Amino acid sequence: MAEINFAEIEKKWQDAWEKEKVFEVSEKSEKEKYYVMEMFPYPSGEGLHMGHAFNYVIGDVYARYKIFKGFNVLHPMGYDALGLPAENAAIEAGVHPESYTNKAIKNYIEQQKMLGLSYDWNRMINSADSSYYKWDQWIFLKMLEKGLAYRKKAPVNWCRKCNTVLANEQVHNGKCWRHEDVEVEVKHLEQWFLKITDYVDELLDKIDDLDWPERTKTMQKHWIGKSYGTEIEFEINSEKWSVFTTRPDTIYGVTFMVVSAQHERLMELVTEEKKEEVKKFLKKLKSVSEKELEEMEKEGVFTGSYAVNPLTNEKVPVYAGNFVLAEYGSGMVMAVPAHDQRDFEFAKKYNIPIKIVIQPMEYEITSEKMARAFTGEGKLVNSEKFDGWDNKEAIDEITKFLKEKNLGRSSVQFKLRDWLISRQRYWGTPIPVIYCNECGIVPVPENELPVELPKNVKFGKGNPLETNEEFVKVRCPMCGSNDARRETDTMDTFVNSSWYFLRYCDPKNSSAIFDKKKVKYWMPIDTYIGGKEHATMHLIYFRFYTKFLRDLGLLDFGEPAKKLFHQGMLHGEGGIKMSKSKGNVVNPDKVSKKYGIDTARLFLLSLASPDRDRDWSEKGIQGTSKFIKRVWEFFEKYSKADMVSNPPPFPSPTHPDGGMNSETASNSQNKWFAHQFGNSSKRLESKLNKAIKEISENIEDFRYNLAVIKVRQLFFTIEEEKEISKKDLESFVKIFSVFCPHLAEEFWERIGNERFDERGEKRELKGESGREQKFVCLSSWPFADESKIDEELERVEKIMEKTIEDVNHIIGMIEKEVSKVYIYVVPGEIENFDVGVLSDRFGKQVEIFANNDKGKYDPEAKARKAKPGKPGIYLE
RNA sequence: GCGGGAAUGCCGGAGUGGUCAAACGGGCUUGGUUUAGGUCCAAGUAGCUUAGUGCUUACGAAGGUUCGAAUCCUUCUUCCCGCACCA
Numbered sequence: 001m002a003e004i005n006f007a008e009i010e011k012k013w014q015d016a017w018e019k020e021k022v023f024e025v026s027e028k029s030e031k032e033k034y035y036v037m038e039m040f041p042y043p044s045g046e047g048l049h050m051g052h053a054f055n056y057v058i059g060d061v062y063a064r065y066k067i068f069k070g071f072n073v074l075h076p077m078g079y080d081a082l083g084l085p086a087e088n089a090a091i092e093a094g095v096h097p098e099s100y101t102n103k104a105i106k107n108y109i110e111q112q113k114m115l116g117l118s119y120d121w122n123r124m125i126n127s128a129d130s131s132y133y134k135w136d137q138w139i140f141l142k143m144l145e146k147g148l149a150y151r152k153k154a155p156v157n158w159c160r161k162c163n164t165v166l167a168n169e170q171v172h173n174g175k176c177w178r179h180e181d182v183e184v185e186v187k188h189l190e191q192w193f194l195k196i197t198d199y200v201d202e203l204l205d206k207i208d209d210l211d212w213p214e215r216t217k218t219m220q221k222h223w224i225g226k227s228y229g230t231e232i233e234f235e236i237n238s239e240k241w242s243v244f245t246t247r248p249d250t251i252y253g254v255t256f257m258v259v260s261a262q263h264e265r266l267m268e269l270v271t272e273e274k275k276e277e278v279k280k281f282l283k284k285l286k287s288v289s290e291k292e293l294e295e296m297e298k299e300g301v302f303t304g305s306y307a308v309n310p311l312t313n314e315k316v317p318v319y320a321g322n323f324v325l326a327e328y329g330s331g332m333v334m335a336v337p338a339h340d341q342r343d344f345e346f347a348k349k350y351n352i353p354i355k356i357v358i359q360p361m362e363y364e365i366t367s368e369k370m371a372r373a374f375t376g377e378g379k380l381v382n383s384e385k386f387d388g389w390d391n392k393e394a395i396d397e398i399t400k401f402l403k404e405k406n407l408g409r410s411s412v413q414f415k416l417r418d419w420l421i422s423r424q425r426y427w428g429t430p431i432p433v434i435y436c437n438e439c440g441i442v443p444v445p446e447n448e449l450p451v452e453l454p455k456n457v458k459f460g461k462g463n464p465l466e467t468n469e470e471f472v473k474v475r476c477p478m479c480g481s482n483d484a485r486r487e488t489d490t491m492d493t494f495v496n497s498s499w500y501f502l503r504y505c506d507p508k509n510s511s512a513i514f515d516k517k518k519v520k521y522w523m524p525i526d527t528y529i530g531g532k533e534h535a536t537m538h539l540i541y542f543r544f545y546t547k548f549l550r551d552l553g554l555l556d557f558g559e560p561a562k563k564l565f566h567q568g569m570l571h572g573e574g575g576i577k578m579s580k581s582k583g584n585v586v587n588p589d590k591v592s593k594k595y596g597i598d599t600a601r602l603f604l605l606s607l608a609s610p611d612r613d614r615d616w617s618e619k620g621i622q623g624t625s626k627f628i629k630r631v632w633e634f635f636e637k638y639s640k641a642d643m644v645s646n647p648p649p650f651p652s653p654t655h656p657d658g659g660m661n662s663e664t665a666s667n668s669q670n671k672w673f674a675h676q677f678g679n680s681s682k683r684l685e686s687k688l689n690k691a692i693k694e695i696s697e698n699i700e701d702f703r704y705n706l707a708v709i710k711v712r713q714l715f716f717t718i719e720e721e722k723e724i725s726k727k728d729l730e731s732f733v734k735i736f737s738v739f740c741p742h743l744a745e746e747f748w749e750r751i752g753n754e755r756f757d758e759r760g761e762k763r764e765l766k767g768e769s770g771r772e773q774k775f776v777c778l779s780s781w782p783f784a785d786e787s788k789i790d791e792e793l794e795r796v797e798k799i800m801e802k803t804i805e806d807v808n809h810i811i812g813m814i815e816k817e818v819s820k821v822y823i824y825v826v827p828g829e830i831e832n833f834d835v836g837v838l839s840d841r842f843g844k845q846v847e848i849f850a851n852n853d854k855g856k857y858d859p860e861a862k863a864r865k866a867k868p869g870k871p872g873i874y875l876e
Numbered sequence: 877g878c879g880g881g882a883a884u885g886c887c888g889g890a891g892u893g894g895u896c897a898a899a900c901g902g903g904c905u906u907g908g909u910u911u912a913g914g915u916c917c918a919a920g921u922a923g924c925u926u927a928g929u930g931c932u933u934a935c936g937a938a939g940g941u942u943c944g945a946a947u948c949c950u951u952c953u954u955c956c957c958g959c960a961c962c963a
Contacts, residue, residue, distance in 0.1 A: 042963050084962060156961075167961040215880055219958075222879050291959050294877045323877085327960090342877095416960095423961065493963070533957055535880075569956080606901070608889055613882085613956070620888070623902055626915085706890075709900045806928035808919060814927060843908090843918085862927085873928060 004632050006596030006742075013745045014113060022775055023118045025074055027505075027521040034071035035522050036063045039530030039538075040078040040125070040500060042493075043104035044085055048111040049578055050586040050616055051570035054604045058567050058704070059529045060117045061605065064738040065699045067118070068781035074522050075118050076504040078125030079105050082133070083493045084167055087427040090459040091178075097427040098455065101128050111588060115597055116741045118777070123507045127496040132503065133429040134450035135513040136495050139545070141432060141443050142552055148195040151441070154420055155262045155288045155326065158187040163462045165189070165424040166287075174286030186285050188264055191422035192431060192489065196544045200224060200414050202558065203543055212564040213611075216535045223536040225415025230399045232334065232408040235308040236269060236318060244329030244413050248402070249394040250336040252383040253357035255347065257307045257318045258300060258333050260326035261285055269318055271304030278303060278320055285322060298323045298346060310407040311384070311398075321346070327417045337373065338365075344373035357382050358391045419541065421492040426457055426464035428490030436476035436484040445477050451486075463488050497538055498545035501525055501560060516554060528561035531569070539564070565702055568613040570604070575615045586616045595621055598740035599628045605739060606708040628743070631715060631736070635747045678723030683797075686790040687717045688728055693784035695735055704739075711735060726751065731782035741777060748776035796832045799869050803833075804841055807873055814875065819844060824851040824863035824872035833871070 017023060027033070038059040041052060056077075063075035086097035086104075105126060112119070125132060143149040157166040159176035170177040171184050196203075204224045207217045229246035234257065243257070259266055261282060270278045281301040286292050300321035307318050323342065324333055337347035337354045347354055354367040360378040380389045386398060402408030422431070430451040432444035444451055454471040457464040465471060465488040476484035499513075505522040506514040530538075546560040571577055572584030579585065591600045603624035607614045680688070691714040698707035718724055718732060729751060737744030803823065811818050821842055825833055827850045839846040849856035851866040858874060865872035 039963095044963090080963070165961075169962045171961095219880050223959085225879095288961080289959085291877090294959080296877095298877090420960080425961085492961075494960095497963085531957085531963095532881085534963085536958060537960065538963080575955095612889085615888075617888075617902085619902065627901090629915095705900085709890090712900075803928090805919095808928090810927045812919075841918085860927090865928085870928090875927075 004596065004629065006598070007593065009746050010114065010116065010592070010597055010742045013742045014116060016745070017118075017775070017777075018121070020774070021122075022778060023075065024120045024122050025072055027072075027518050029072040031070060031072035033074065033522055034066045034527075035074045035501075035525045036066060036527045037074075037076055037501060037504070037525055037529070039528070039534065040080050040497065041108065042083050042085070043079045043081055043101060043108045045089060045100060045104050046580050046585070047104070047107050048588060050588055050591065050600070050604070051578055053115055053588045053600070054570045054610075055529065055531070055567050056112065056115060056117050057601045057604060058565070058610050058702070059527075060115070060601075060741075061699065061704060061738050062527060062529070062702075063118045064741065064777055065696075065781070067777065068734065068738070068779070070780065073118075074123075074504065075120060076123040076125070076507075077112065077117070077119045077121070078123075078500055078504065079108065079127065080493065080497050080500075081105060081126050081128035082428050082490075082496055084169070084425070084427070087425055087459070087464075090426075090464075094459075096455070098128070101427075114592060115588060115601070118741075123504050125500055125503055125507055127493075127500065128427075130450040130452045131510065132500075133496065135499075135503070136429040136491060137432040137444070137449050137451060138446065138513060139499065139549070140491070140495075141446060141449075143194055143548065144433075144443055146551075148198060148548065150193055150195065151190050152193055152418075153188045153264045154191045154193075155186050155188055155264075156191075156424070157287045158185045160185065162460075165463075168287055168289040168292075171287040171289070171292075183283065184287055186262060186282065186288055189422075189424075191420055192433075192491075193418040193420050193422075194544075196419045196541070197414060197416060199544050199547050200226075200416055202547060203416070203540060206543075206559060210559060210564070211562055213532075213566060216532065216539065216564065216566065219535045220540060223416060223540065225413075227413050227415075229411060229413060230395075230402065230408055231330075231411040232402060233310055234334070235310070236305050239268075241307065241332060242330050242408075243332045243334050244411060245334055247336065247339065247395070248398045248408070249380065249386075249389075249391045250339045250357055251309070251311055251334070251398060252380075252386070253336040253338050253355045254309055254314075254316055254334045255337060255353050255355055256316050256335045256343075258321040258324050258335055258346070259303070259318060260324040260331040261300075261320045261322045262288065262326040263320075263331040264326070266303075266320055269303045269305045270320075274302060274304035277301055281320065290325070293322055296322055298342065298349075300346060300350065302350075310402070310405070317352070319346075319350070328415060329413055338367065338370070339373055339375055341373045341375065344370070355382060416540075419492070419494075419544075421495055422489040423492055424463045424488075425490055426453070426459070428493060429495060430465070431487045431489050431491055433487040434474055434476060434484045435487065436478060436481055438481055439476055439478040442476055442478045442484070448477070453490075465490070494538060494541050498541045499549065501528075501542070502549070502555075513554070519555065523555070524557055524559060525561040527563045527565060529565045529567060532566040535566075565611070567610050568608070571613060571615045573616055573618065578616070591621070595625045596628065596743075598743045599625050602628065602708060602739050605704040607705065609705050610702050627712060627715075628740070630719075632743065634715075634719060635750060677726040677729070680723070680725045680728045681721060682788075682790065683793055684717060684721050684724060684728065685785075685788045686793050688714065688731060689785045689788045690794075692731065692735070692782050693786065693789070696781070696784065699738065708739065711739065730779075733776055734779060734782055737776045744776050748779075799829075799832065800834075800837075803871055803873070804838070807842060807875070810873060810875055816876075818875045820876055821846045822857060822862070822874040822876075823848045824856065824858065824866045824874070825849070826851055826866050826868050826871075829868065829871075 036059055038055050063073050066073045081101045086100045089095045089100045090097050127133060140149060157171050159166050159179060159182050161179045161182050162176060166176060166184060174184055176182040176184060204221065204226055207220055210217060227246055229244055230248040231242045231244050232248065232251065233240045233242045259269060278301055300319040303318045303320055305318045306315040308315055335343040335346065337343040337352065338356045339358055354370065356365060356367055357380060358374065358378040359365065359381050360374065360376055365374050377391055380386045380391055380394050386394050389397060399408065399410050430453060432449060432451045434442045434444060436442050454468045456468055458467040472486050472488060474484050474486045475482050502514050502519055502523065506518040509515060542560050546555065547558045549555050550558050572586065576582060576584055588600065599621060603621040606624060607620065691710050695707045695710050714732060733744050733747045807821055821844050823833060825848060830850050833848050835846050835848055851863040851872060856863060860874055862872040862874040
C-alpha cells in the first residue's frame, strides 16, 4: 500500500480553499445566515496544543455542517492578545510584549491553518492592535458619559520590591512571585469600575431564555446571587453603619459585629490602642483573592469600637474578620452566634457570649450546652415585644418595625459586584482619561482615540506606563493646561473579549465600532463554543456589554449568544493535565506529520462526547489511523484498476503533475469511472439513508462521537458491497468531509467532481456554482430519504447475525469436529437465509431446511426448536 | 469554605425510569493468512450452567422513592471546573 502523503494533500487543499476564498463570507447573500464561533484564544508563547485544536475542530465540524445545509456561515477567528503573560515575558526575558505577542499570533495562525479550519481569515481580529482597542476606549467613554464608569477605592496585592500591584496569579503563598522574601501587602487604590450592577436584574431574568447548558445558567444565577433581606442601621462611634442580613428575626441575638478586613473604611473603626494589633492582623492577609481568604482559618481581631444595636441599645464589640466580604452588602455583618454556624465558631474562638433568641418547638436549647448553632425554625425568645413570634413571621414583622422607627428597611442584595477594570499594567488597553489639576477627570476626546500604548517603557519596577514621560505628561483637552497627567492604568483584558463577536461582523471599520446593518444581519451568535471555565466571568461580561450597546442604540437585541456549548478538557496521556512543565503537551504539528491532521481530528471527536473531558492517547490515535488508511485504500483501489490501462487524468498525490495528457483526458471522465460505479443495493440504500438521518441529528446535537461511529459503520457497509452508485459514494464523501476535510476533498476530486469537463478540458470556474462543484465542502448535504430505510432488512440482518453467533457458540462448546451446519427455519423466513453467505462465514458446508420439510436431515430433532426469528441448529 | 459538575468491563466510552446495561473503539486470548513481524480475517473476553439456554453478579459507597432505578431523592467518598488581577 502506498503511504499517504498527508502533508501534501493537506497543503494542497488548504491552499485551494484560501485561493478560492471558500470560507470568506459577506452579508450580501440570499442564504440564511448562521454565526458559529469558538472563543478566541490568548496567543500564548507556548503555542497551540491539542486541547485548543479540539476546541476549534468542534466548531469547524459545526460550521462545515451548516455550510452544507445551505447557510451563509460566519466562522471567524481572532486573538485576545493583551494580557499578563506577555508582560511577564517582558519582565523575565526582556522581550517586548508586542514582539512576544506578534510572534505568538503568527505561530497560532500558522498552526490553526494546518488544522484545516473553515475560518474567514479576512475577518481576523487582534485585540492588541490599536484599531481594535480604540473601540474599547470608545465604549469606555460612552460608559463614562452614561455614568456607568466610576472611580472608587479597592484593595490590591502590593509588592514593595516590585513597587507594583500583583495579580492574584503572581502571589504564591502570600509572597511575591519574583521575591520569595517579600510578603504581599494589601493596599487600597483608586480604581475604575464598570457598573454592571445596573444591569443585574436583566442579567438574571434573561438567563432562563438562553439555550445554554443548565449547569452554566445555574452558575450564573448563583454568581449574580439575588437575595432578599433587611438593611439595619447600627451606630458605631456616633456614625451610622448599615448592615445587610437575611435574618432580621435574630437581631436580638447579636453579640458582636464583624467588618471585613479588606474594608476601605476599616481604620476609621480602629481605636488608637488597637491599631498595632489590627495592623498585625492585616499583614497576615496573603492576597486579595477570595479563594485564598476562604481557605484561610477564620480569624478576627477586636477593633476597639462598639456598635449599638438599634433595638436593644446594647453595645457589642466590632471585630475585623478575614471571612467577611468587603464588597458584599456593606462589608459588615451582624453576628448571631446562637443561630449561625460561622458566627458560632467565631464566638467560641474569641469567648464572645452566645445569646439564644429562637427556641425550637420540640426541645430546649441553652447557650451553655450548645455544640453548634441552631439554624432551624422556632419561636422567638429574649426578643422583647417579639417574644413568642414564629421566627419566619418575625422576619417581616421586625423589618416593618425597623422601618417605622427609621432604623432599617427591606432590601435586595446581589453577590454580583461592579466590575473592577483598572490594571496597573502595561499590556492592556489604556484607559482614555486625563487628570487635570484644574478640571479634574477629563475624558480623552473621541477624535483623539486611540490612546496608543507607547512602545518605549521600562519593565520590572512599578507600572511601566509611568516610565514614559511623554505618555504621562499631557495637555489638558479641556483647559489647555500643560500640567495634566494621563491615566496610566489599563483595562482588564476581559473588556476586549466582551464585544469582539460584534467586530467580526465588520472588522475593518475605521469610522465606527461596527456597521449597524452588518451586525443586524449576522448577530446574534447562533452557536458559541468555549470552555466551561468562563461560565461566570466572560460569559456574564459579554452579556452586559451587549445590553449596554443595545441601550446606546447600536443593537436591537440584548443577548449575544443564543446557544452555548462547552467542550471538555483535553488532558495528556494518562489523564494528567497538559502543561509545558509536565512535558506532556501534545503538539498538533507533530501529530499531523505522523498521522495526518484529519486522523487527529477524527480521533479527538471519536473519543467521547465533545462536552466531556478526555485524555490524549497515542494508542488511541493509532486505531483511528488504521481506519483512515482503510478508507484511503478503498478510494485508491477505485482508481487502481484503471491505472493499469489508463493513467489517471488528475494529478495524484504521488504524482503531483503526472497523468495529464490530452489523449487520456479526452476519454470522458465520467465514462472513465463509469464501470466502477453501479447501482447501490437496497441494503446499501437503506443503511446510507439511515446513516444520513442519524449523523445529521448527531452533529446538530454535538454528539459527534456517535456520528463518527455511524460514519465508520457506513464505510464498512460500503466496503462490503459489490457496487455503489456514484451519487451514494459522493454522499459518503460529503459526510466524511466535515470530519476529515482534506482527505474528503481529495476523494471528491478523484471520483470525478473537479477540474475537468466532459471533453477533459480544465474547467474554468466562474462564480459560486463553479466553486460548489469544485469543493466537496461547498456541495450540499445529502438528503435522507426515509422511504428507503428498510427496518425489516435491519431486523433480518440481526437474525442472521444472531444465528451465526449461536452456531459459533455451539461450535466452541462441543468437543467434536464440525464439518456441516444444518439450519431449520420456520417456513415464512426461509428466504432470509442465504446458504452462500453462511458457508462463507463458517467455512463449512451449510444446509438450510424449512422446519416442516418432511425430507430434511435432522437426526436429533433440532427442527423442533425453530421459532420465528430463531432457527433450530444441528451440527455434525 | 462557597457555587457548578463527574464516577459504568482490562481501558476510552454509549446508555439518563421498563423493551438490550456495556453500542462503538482500544487492549488482551485463541485460530487462520503471511518466509517472519506488522497488516488483514474469524471467534472469544464477569461467574456458574446448557448444543445456541438459564441463573447469579455488576453502573464510586450506603440508604430511600417506585410494580420497576446506572438513570429520580438523601448522605458520604474521590476527582474536575470556577471563586471576581490567569485568560
